[in-house]
Amino acid sequence: MDAERLYLDHNATTPLHPEVVDAMARVLREVYGNPSSSHALGAAARAELEQARERVAALVGFRDDEIVFTASATEANNTALASALLAGDGPPGHLVTSTIEHPSVVEPAARLSEVGVKVTRVEVDAEGRLDPAAVAAALTADTQLVSILWANNETGVVQDVAAIGADAATRGVPFHVDATQALGKVPVDGSAVHAAMLSGSAHKFNGPKGVGFLAVRDGIELTPWVRGGPQERRRRGGTENVAGAVGLGVAADLAVCGLEERAKRYEGLRDRLWAGIQATVPDVRSNTPLDAALPNTLSVEFRGTAGDVLVEALDLEGVCVSSGAACASGSIEPSHVLSALGRTPEEARATVRFSVGLGVDEAQIDRVLEILPRLVARVRRVSS
Ligand SMILES: Cc1ncc(COP(=O)(O)O)c(C=O)c1O
Structure with missing residues (x-):
């Protein structure tokens, strides 16, 4: 790879x-x-x-x-x-x-x-x-x-x-x-x-x-x-x-083996990512209740974006993440999970999921934070 x-x-x-x-x-x-x-x-x-x-x-x-x-x-x-x-x-x-x-x-x-x-x-x-x-x-x-x-x-x-x-x-x-x-x-x-x-x-x-x-x-x-x-x-x-x-x-x-220490490390990476996103990207909301969630997962709504377009833009920059929507029968369907949380179809479609694990480190998180504000701004311009 x-x-x-x-x-x-x-x-x-x-x-x-x-x-x-x-x-x-x-x-x-x-x-x-x-x-x-x-x-x-x-x-x-x-x-x-x-x-x-x-x-x-x-x-x-x-x-x-x-x-x-x-x-x-x-x-x-x-x-x-x-x-x-x-x-x-x-x-x-x-x-x-x-x-x-x-x-x-x-x-x-x-x-x-x-x-x-x-x-x-x-x-x-x-x-x-x-x-x-x-x-x-x-x-x-x-x-x-x-x-x-x-x-x-x-x-x-x-x-x-x-x-x-x-x-x-x-x-x-x-x-x-x-x-x-x-x-x-x-x-x-x-x-x-x-x-x-x-x-x-x-x-x-x-x-x-x-x-x-x-x-x-x-x-x-x-x-x-x-x-x-x-x-x-x-x-x-x-x-x-x-x-x-x-x-x-x-x-x-x-x-x-080493679960507690690993979970702490993932949580640190996840929190670093969320703090960085909040500091650099306006109009964001977390779908993840940070105090009652897996330590490695962060689902973020980037208001006014099409999440799948943001996922593609990140992919072109070498970053692999998932969107909050799935392609079903040729159209983009909002996730049933986000809908159950009360999110509108637009809000669900504006969602990107980040999940960390083996091999992810702080430098990688910082690299994502470096490119994300520019990509979100660009996707917002295109989406509007
Ligand atoms: C919560 C949950 N259950 C079940 C599955 C299905 O797992 P598998 O890929 O082994 O079929 C997944 C996979 O995404 C999952 O996240």
């Missing part, structure tokens, strides 16, 4: 940690057995897979036999929702979720409502925070699952998942938490939040793409989403991605 390129899009994906690459390269070269085979090469692959499982379990506060490897957090979320709401012969049940979930929960939830499941989407406040009491109040005798994002990918807002999980547990309702953005950035303990199921994805914390997991508490019946084999204790069919799982396991170890 171009050495000059500044990557501030770590919530989209992260660079691989060198130790992850080394571990995966060794497995790809040397451990090619099928973990289901009974011979020595199969056993070697099985041993790698099980060590990775232990590492992931330690990351999230589950037992190793409670970890099911998947191809992504998207698959894990689909599996969790379908298993909780479509299993059994009873009438369609009830799902409680929020208005700012990731599309990998939003879209399966929409599909579930098409087949008769009642879906309650609890609203957030203007900073994206859920009131645990509002989530508890949404529970009914028919509720089969509460599914809430630990931390939001767009604004970084962190929910009070401990309170939400405790309330669900009191009512005997399983709690699924999508911890994909939280892992590696804040401490994650599935037990402390009473999670029945917890999703994650390696590529968000310096592991490889194409491998994730669903942690499923012992006693929770999991109906497979991918069928066709006895793998993963019959909870997910298909030959396991051994090298991917090993990469995920090493990334899990690294995510736990």
